[in-house]
Amino acid sequence: MNTSVIEAIERQKTTNLYDASKSIPDDQVRELVRLATFSPTAFHLQNWRFIAVRSPEAKARLRAVAADQPKVTEAAVTFIVVGELAVADVMADRLAGSVAAGFMPVEMVPGWEAAAKSLYFGKPQIQRDEAIRSATFGASGLIRAAQAMGLGTTPMIGFDPVGVSREFSLSDNEVPALLVAVGYPTEANWPQKPRRPISDVLAFA
Numbered sequence: 670m671n672t673s674v675i676e677a678i679e680r681q682k683t684t685n686l687y688d689a690s691k692s693i694p695d696d697q698v699r700e701l702v703r704l705a706t707f708s709p710t711a712f713h714l715q716n717w718r719f720i721a722v723r724s725p726e727a728k729a730r731l732r733a734v735a736a737d738q739p740k741v742t743e744a745a746v747t748f749i750v751v752g753e754l755a756v757a758d759v760m761a762d763r764l765a766g767s768v769a770a771g772f773m774p775v776e777m778v779p780g781w782e783a784a785a786k787s788l789y790f791g792k793p794q795i796q797r798d799e800a801i802r803s804a805t806f807g808a809s810g811l812i813r814a815a816q817a818m819g820l821g822t823t824p825m826i827g828f829d830p831v832g833v834s835r836e837f838s839l840s841d842n843e844v845p846a847l848l849v850a851v852g853y854p855t856e857a858n859w860p861q862k863p864r865r866p867i868s869d870v871l872a873f874a
């Protein structure tokens with residue numbers, strides 16, 4: 670049992686109030702995203718992108734389409750976690766590293782492509798579900814990485830997806846799935862909220 674991982678899970682808490690005077694250097698932003706990309710995705714699609722909104726101008730633009738939530742401008746950085754609509758065409762590219770590393774036989778790639786095509790082709794709802802799922806796993810990894818660095822985080826769905834797509838030039842095949850604010854919490858934040866009892870949320874079958 671890795672107690673440090675369990676302790677990190679047990680400490681999960683969303684930050685509401687940030688110290689707006691504290692910033693995060695570029696290298697740390699890169700490291701957060703590097704760690705987030707270890708999160709799993711279907712077929713190893715890695716169909717995500719992370720936009721680190723940090724300049725005062727960009728933060729103000731994001732806050733204007735994010736229900737005017739103060740944490741968007743007060744956190745050191747707010748990531749727009751973008752999911753890419755799932756398609757089979759990108760598979761060879763996304764698997765190229767595993768083939769080059771020598772453990773994935775190149776002959777396997779067409780099989781994965783065919784499976785992804787039958788799952789996603791002509792099925793916009795399922796393509797979008799996968800975009801949201803991948804981005805959510807990525808956001809979760811980002812949150813855990815930030816927590817391990819002693820930073821506070823806020824996942825957010827309080828935003829206008831059309832406005833975010835417009836302001837940050839997302840492509841037609843991209844969905845803004847979540848915002849994740851990251852920064853230094855103030856002392857005034859609430860403690861962790863109690864959880865529903867396990868008996869209410871666990872079923873054995």
Ligand SMILES: Cc1cc2nc3c(=O)[nH]c(=O)nc-3n(C[C@H](O)[C@H](O)[C@H](O)COP(=O)(O)O)c2cc1C
Nearest residue numbers: 681682683684685738823824825826827828861862
């Ligand atoms: C998908 C999702 C969307 C959320 N959206 C917002 C939001 O827009 N603004 C906000 O202040 N908190 C938001 N939260 C934070 C939740 O309110 C918070 O996680 C919840 O109250 C549980 O608190 P805890 O994370 O401290 O345990 C969101 C959380 C999730 C998972």
